[in-house]
Amino acid sequence: MIKKVQETGHFLLLLARDFPRRNLLLAALAGTLIVTVYLSPGDNKIQPILIAEPITIALDSAPTVKEENHLQLIWQEHLVGSGDNLSTLSQRAKFSAKDVYKISSSPNGKSLRNLYPGEKLRFGANDTGQLIELHYVKTPLESQVFIRQEDSFVAETRVREPEIILSYGEGVIEDSLYLSGKQSNLPDKLIMEMADIFGWDIDFVFDIRPGDSFALLFEDRFIEGVKLSTGNIVAASFTNRNKRYQAVRYTNKKGQSNYYTPEGLSMRKTFLRTPLDIFRISDGFNLRRKHPIHKKIKAHRGVDYAAPRGTPVYAAGGGKVTEAGYSKYNGNYVFIQHGQTYITKYLHLDKKKVRKGQTVKQRQIIGTVGSTGYSTGSHLHYEFLINGVHRNPRTVTLPQARPIPKTDRLEFDLAVSPVLAQLAEYKAARQLATIQNNTTSAN
Ligand SMILES: [Zn+2]
Incomplete structure (x- = not known):
């Protein structure tokens, strides 16, 4: 769990750079948050749960990656640096210009003419040193794969779906609004999203008080056990001056996602x-x-x-x-x-x-x-x-903006009840863990 803190901390820095215009608001918000989520000693009792039912479209499709036959091939991986192109990387990997030409002149080889820093090329050779496969890794989720067939190369695109795990986060807002240098351990993106979701009901600058609290259930995206990114908030509650607001994400048949109250009213006004x-x-x-x-x-x-x-x-x-x-x-x-x-x-x-x-x-x-x-x-x-x-x-x-139409109501209830129940469950478990921990440390 401590490892997770470091990861999210890093992510927070990256995002802060992406949203320079909002830094002030973020600093104001982030400075007020004490997030107990990843640090609470009761953490080991609460494990992330893989969503069984599709909640967003991204969850509908299963991973499509094919098993690669790594055993027979000897692999080298080269990161694209500035000024690199297919030739320089192939030279570095010690493959012949002839093979490289064959690949780049193949129907799908055009994409290899514009490589961007941060992308990767993986070269797979057989035991005689002949290039058998070239993987052009554009993102952790998308690769173009060139496979030798006789004397030419055929291409295929491999797209992987990340595994989505629901994570839980909660926090209490304290009064050191501008003084505190404390940073939230939740990614900025989630704090922004939360302000967007509840911003119709709560004025996040005027109305926030010490003791206000929140709880979030959100998606974390993983590839092969490595965290790729944080996804959407799927359910959230915010208690502002003892008034509790709840929101849940729902995707309708047209694929449109919005946040609603548990009663099916739109959060949006x-x-x-x-x-x-x-x-x-x-x-x-x-x-x-x-x-x-x-x-x-x-x-x-x-x-x-x-x-x-x-x-x-x-x-x-x-x-x-x-x-x-x-x-x-x-x-x-x-x-x-x-x-x-x-x-x-x-x-x-x-x-x-x-x-x-x-x-x-x-x-x-x-x-x-x-x-x-x-x-x-x-x-x-x-x-x-x-x-x-x-x-x-x-x-x-x-x-209010338009609520869930009557015809979709049953489907809405079926989709959101388990998510809301899960949020409540996490919250209760965390409270229990906190109480137990306080009892233990008192002894
Ligand atoms: Zn005025």
């Missing part, structure tokens, strides 16, 4: 809770707040999201742009009407990306964060109105 890629938020919804510009109490009827200039602003929901203009107070602004009932307003934009009358989809970029109009710094001022009345965008109850 018809409005985004926060209409931008969040970095930080400076101020909440407070009707008695002192406005920084006017230096007096001015009713603040929205929420201000401080964010760097240029941060994309999304349409919180699908609708029609009723206003897109400029005024002395609002700066560049966009108003969107959503059906008969809802209006959302976006002020102080640096740039508008939509025109009056235009139809927009949820999450479509309608502008960028700026500081135009009466504004002290770069931020988005966002308002949410129901039947013309301002509501707090952070706490207003948002209408």
Whole structure:
């Protein structure tokens, strides 16, 4: 289990580089997480379980790799470095230019003309040193294999499906939000995904409190016992200020995957809770707040999201742009009407990306964060109105997106109940292990 910690730690670094724009949010989240998952002494009692029933499409097909006849061949493996090509690698492996030419001029040999650093070539020779097989390993999952037949080579593609193991992770959020250098032992990807899943109900910047906790059941992908990557969250629970939210992943007949409550309601709502890629938020919804510009109490009827200039602003929901203009107070602004009932307003934009009358989809970029109009710094001022009345965008109850259709309900229940049961089982086992451990250490 300790080994696993190191692996995930490494993975975390890689991902952090992939998501530079989200680093701030990540740092904020990661810094708050104490993940007890891989470290708890009760770990040996909880073994990962291979999923028996297909939950995602990836699980449907069994591994297709064929047994290779390694016994008769002597293998060499060469990693493609920068500047390498088939010739340089073959020379290094000491095979004749003639064989190499035969392979590269074969119908499927074209792919060998563009080798990329990090890929591998495996040369298999018989005991007289003749090249019998060449494996072009593009990824751990995909290889192109060239096999000698008489005096030429035939090619085939070998694709392997990773073995998917369900892993469990849990954590408690503590108060050292910005101070703590502690890192979560869960991959960043999972933390991001969790924020996405629960982000419709919970504001991950404003609403998180010390003592909030979560539990995740997620996929780990393995090839020959070696961990390849972390896959999707299949079930999760998040307890925010003593209110528990649960989500489970479900893939319908069309192959579309979404997260639902155990009751089959979509986690996704018809409005985004926060209409931008969040970095930080400076101020909440407070009707008695002192406005920084006017230096007096001015009713603040929205929420201000401080964010760097240029941060994309999304349409919180699908609708029609009723206003897109400029005024002395609002700066560049966009108003969107959503059906008969809802209006959302976006002020102080640096740039508008939509025109009056235009139809927009949820999450479509309608502008960028700026500081135009009466504004002290770069931020988005966002308002949410129901039947013309301002509501707090952070706490207003948002209408649900489409639930699981009645016709799919039975199938949904059959698919998600075992997963939810497993999550509950892991959680209970972990709690028991913690109690036992505390009892033991007390003695
Ligand atoms: Zn404001």
